[in-house]
Amino acid sequence: MDGNISKSQRAQVLVQALPYIQKYWNKTVVIKYGGNAMINEELKRQVMEDIVLLQLVGVKVVLIHGGGPEITETLRRMGKETQFVDGLRVTDRETAEIVQMVLAGKVNKSLVNLLELRGGKAMGVSGIDGRLICAKMRDEKLGFVGDIESINPAAITDLIEKGYIPVVSSVACDESGSVFNINADSAAAQISGAIGAECLISMTDIAGIMEDRDDPSTLIPVVDIEDAGELMARGIISGGMLPKIQSCIDAVRCGVKKVFILDGRVPHSILVEMLTDEGAGTMVVEAK
Numbered sequence: 001m002d003g004n005i006s007k008s009q010r011a012q013v014l015v016q017a018l019p020y021i022q023k024y025w026n027k028t029v030v031i032k033y034g035g036n037a038m039i040n041e042e043l044k045r046q047v048m049e050d051i052v053l054l055q056l057v058g059v060k061v062v063l064i065h066g067g068g069p070e071i072t073e074t075l076r077r078m079g080k081e082t083q084f085v086d087g088l089r090v091t092d093r094e095t096a097e098i099v100q101m102v103l104a105g106k107v108n109k110s111l112v113n114l115l116e117l118r119g120g121k122a123m124g125v126s127g128i129d130g131r132l133i134c135a136k137m138r139d140e141k142l143g144f145v146g147d148i149e150s151i152n153p154a155a156i157t158d159l160i161e162k163g164y165i166p167v168v169s170s171v172a173c174d175e176s177g178s179v180f181n182i183n184a185d186s187a188a189a190q191i192s193g194a195i196g197a198e199c200l201i202s203m204t205d206i207a208g209i210m211e212d213r214d215d216p217s218t219l220i221p222v223v224d225i226e227d228a229g230e231l232m233a234r235g236i237i238s239g240g241m242l243p244k245i246q247s248c249i250d251a252v253r254c255g256v257k258k259v260f261i262l263d264g265r266v267p268h269s270i271l272v273e274m275l276t277d278e279g280a281g282t283m284v285v286e287a288k
Contacts, residue, residue: 024198026060028196030188030201032203033047034203038070055120065107065167067107067169074101089142099179099181108124112167115165123167124167124169125156127168128171133191135173137174148172148186189256199259201260208262208281209237209245219281221282225287228248228249232245258284260281260282261282261284
């Protein structure tokens, strides 16, 4: 916190946060963190600090992550070209093994380590562990890219009950043991519904849903799932945001009360959204 802030001002900040802490105390909050929002190391440390703070004030946090840029960089180093079809990574068997290595290994354990270093209590798992995420092949032309068939939440709920922050990497398997690359937004939506989360926070690299993607002043602070569908049909939501918003809609339909889309590039955006009345992005809710 800024050293120019007086002790009384710091106390006032805590008092103002109290109603929000009470609101989320003992509730489960899922945070989806990945891709381009993870690139800046300093911001990554701040996100981990926010998550640890939430845990320490009694919020049950589940962190679900992707890691597309890390996968792409690892494939490049190994001399393997990355191909995309309709925004999805074509994943042959060798690429699936690399995805598992990067997500369930390097990325997952680095996030667990950061949380522990900041005083949190974290445990890393993948969608394969405890058959947390069971999937099937989406399309043969995409290879080992999976669609989620079922969620077995016990691997997460058991960790929460023991006081851990579950850190979940978005890989899955089918009944035969084949490993699939899973969209992290989809995994977050399905897991949020399966564990009865109070809310889902989706951290990305934009400010939220905007009427004009190049004008932050057109940010839409609240949208229901019907309006979100209309914005997609009108092309206001397009490109890489389409699967993200569809996952937000899916989460609400799975029973999650609200989904926040936050800009992961903004310092402490999680705390601004959850513990103040300012808000920091777009909130997606059920249609009235």
